[in-house]
Amino acid sequence: MLHMRIAKRQEPLGLGGSCLVLFLALALSLVLSGILLFLGGTPPLEGLATLFYGAFGSRWALEDSVLKAIPIFLCSLGVAVAFRLKIWNIGAEGQFALGSIGATWVALSFPDWPSFILLPAMIGMAMLAGGVWGLIPAILRQKLRTNEIIVTLMMNYIGILVLDYLVYGVWKDPSSYGFPMTPEFSDNAIVGKIGSSSINWGLLHCVVLGTFIWGFFKFTRLGFELKVSGDNVAAARYAGLPYDRLVILVMVISGALAGWAGFLEASATVNRLQPSIIVGYGYTAIVVAWLARLNPLNIGIASILLAGLRVGVENLQLELQVPAAFGGILEGLILLTVLAGGLFTHYKIERRRME
């Protein structure tokens, strides 16, 4: 009789093997979502083809995927910085909301400032607001050992409701016919598009910030300390590293990056603040960060992939009337299969003959 057994690998799985496992995990999640399409009455192959064509099949689709990848990338970069230190920041969604609020406040208060002052001020306020939203759970965690997973998650709900409160109330555009949205930003407060494409200059922000974070971990002393602290808290404390302060710093950076994403979404994508900018990028960012194993370059690739799936699901909804919630199924399945595939990094499954 054949029997399975799990054994530890001598060496962790190499790059080729890891890619194979990742590929198989993604394939499995696609097969499972195909089955769900079938159960929902959609021909699975046609459905998946529509999904991919909608995501990457035309110039317009590709541009839309890149456009959606921008906020996902920045949120994910922030989440990954926190995960590095084994801080479970689930709060990118709320930090993103606060960032958009901070940027909007500056944009509405000083619409006549020239762009080269107004835009940096908006970014600064967005980072500050997002950073504070990350700081609160960090302080509670370090001072009182309050569980940061739940606090960051609750602050998502609270942050989104703060946004609702503002756009339904004090910030509502009197000429919006009752729609919950602020007036449109002045031209000076808008991040423009690159050439004739629909992609905005936020893409450049992503490249710069991604490189910065990558270099920070690779070349600076502080980045090195963070890496060490994440790998082994006890060793870091023993070596005299200021672990508590590092945690707080990391959560502020994490929140500030998500806040920056909120700034871009308000300024570049919708040119105002409205509740529809909250679409769950903060949660997708967690899927991306884990898929990318927290590496900035991989986060870039995974952001475009997951953003593409979102665009593809929109196409699926349009063409084949598949409910939008299908996107959640895809993201959940991808995260679960990739997570399960992680077993093969350190273990292998052997067959053992039993008598």
Next chain:
Amino acid sequence: MTFELLIPLLAAAVQSGTPILYATLGEIFTEKSGVLNLGVEGAMIVGALAGFLVSKFTGSPVLGLLAAGLAGSLATSIHGVVCLWFQGNQVVSGLALTILGAGLANYLGTPYVGLSAPGFSPLALPLLSEIPVLGQIFFNHDPLVYLSYCIPPVMWLFFAKTRFGLNLRAVGEHPAAATAAGINVVSYRWLGILGGGFFMGLGGAYLSLAYTHLWTTNLTGGRGWIAVALVIFAFWRPIRAVYGAYLFGGVMALQLRLQASGTQLPSSLLLMLPYILTVFVLVLSSWKKGSSEEPAALGVNIEPVD
């Protein structure tokens, strides 16, 4: 506030607290075995849909309730496969289950949004409901509320007095020692995951079969996450979960009443109340961690051994 207003509010607190109570008890059951399942929200909403559909198509809310529990277990079994078989990170797996569960329920439930199904109706208990004040608050509800009264003491007895319960706790406290004592650690963790998922499913069914009798998207509205927080507030004790759940039920009932009363307060600020309270309650419980019964091996996977 006058007495006549307070009693219906407290009765409503019990009712709104009941789904949270089921979910909290489910998570306590799972965490006692050492498994952290953050997918409560996902298991609840899958249970809510399964309960709704089965009740709609069989006409029997009781069958719906059973289906909801089984669907909750089925949902959490995904967490079991990823964490127990594949050594996946428990935090991330639970989050993924939340995302997947919400996606599944909203996807499969789309054709039924706004439709109703036969559910449970209030049933005043004879004699008990005649007790002044208490009768009105506690014994004038639907049968699922009464069922929820029975579970905390039974769960307490299970943990404190039965061999299964003691073994389950041993697995959550010190898996290596439990293994040495001849306990099959993985089987007990499966018990924790599936049993907990059953209660989470019941909590979901309460929302679709008793609290309302209809299906809407995002029916759970963060209650699963509140339950995760309440486990900490309850110090992992089933009886203490009752206070926490009714506290939240009270805030939710109050918020609904204030909204209905046409107050000047914006609804977004009122809707924040339960989430702010969750943070507040967590901070309070981290202050007084002394009497907590948090399982020592919570969230730590068991290394496969040959």
